[in-house]
Amino acid sequence: MTDIEKCRITHYPADVLANAAKPVEKVDDNIRQLVEKMKDIMLANKGVGLAAPQVGVPLRLFIISLDGKREGVRVYINPTVTLEGDLAEIEEGCLSVPGIYTKIRRCKKCSVTAADLDGNEFTEEADGLYARCLQHEYDHVEGITIADRMSSAAKIAHRKQLKKLREQHGKDNET
Numbered sequence: 820m821t822d823i824e825k826c827r828i829t830h831y832p833a834d835v836l837a838n839a840a841k842p843v844e845k846v847d848d849n850i851r852q853l854v855e856k857m858k859d860i861m862l863a864n865k866g867v868g869l870a871a872p873q874v875g876v877p878l879r880l881f882i883i884s885l886d887g888k889r890e891g892v893r894v895y896i897n898p899t900v901t902l903e904g905d906l907a908e909i910e911e912g913c914l915s916v917p918g919i920y921t922k923i924r925r926c927k928k929c930s931v932t933a934a935d936l937d938g939n940e941f942t943e944e945a946d947g948l949y950a951r952c953l954q955h956e957y958d959h960v961e962g963i964t965i966a967d968r969m970s971s972a973a974k975i976a977h978r979k980q981l982k983k984l985r986e987q988h989g990k991d992n993e994t
């Protein structure tokens with residue numbers, strides 16, 4: 820496993836963000852340590868959600884804290900998200916795609932089934948910001964970012980920033 824202390828935010832178009840992540844086989848101290856590190860990184864960057872591939876770890880795991888507080892952080896291990904309801908277009912940003920806020924079309928509702936840090940499975944229904952956040956983070960474990968989801972008009976509108984990110988974080992340039 821990656822050295823957790825060295826974990827940092829990965830940026831589009833890093834490979835780890837573009838490939839589906841692998842299931843967590845066992846919820847052990849490594850995973851608990853990773854989650855603590857992810858909380859540090861998410862809260863320091865004022866995010867409301869963060870997926871393991873966003874810190875360079877290709878595992879199916881993400882965290883969400885809708886109020887941006889450490890006590891409010893929820894952990895989702897090996898999640899599945901089932902989409903429900905109508906579509907809505909709402910502006911989103913992503914710590915891995917900095918400098919871009921763009922409207923993304925997603926379902927208004929969804930349900931999530933995942934395991935928590937004790938390895939217990941739970942299922943929840945979600946709507947509003949929570950549903951949107953779950954779908955955004957689930958995309959990350961599936962290897963999808965808002966750079967893939969945005970409309971072609973938005974890709975044109977944000978082409979300079981996307982190009983800049985590719986130049987800074989593309990295969991030959993990632994430092």
Ligand SMILES: [Zn+2]
Pocket residue numbers: 912913914915955959
């Ligand atoms: Zn994101």
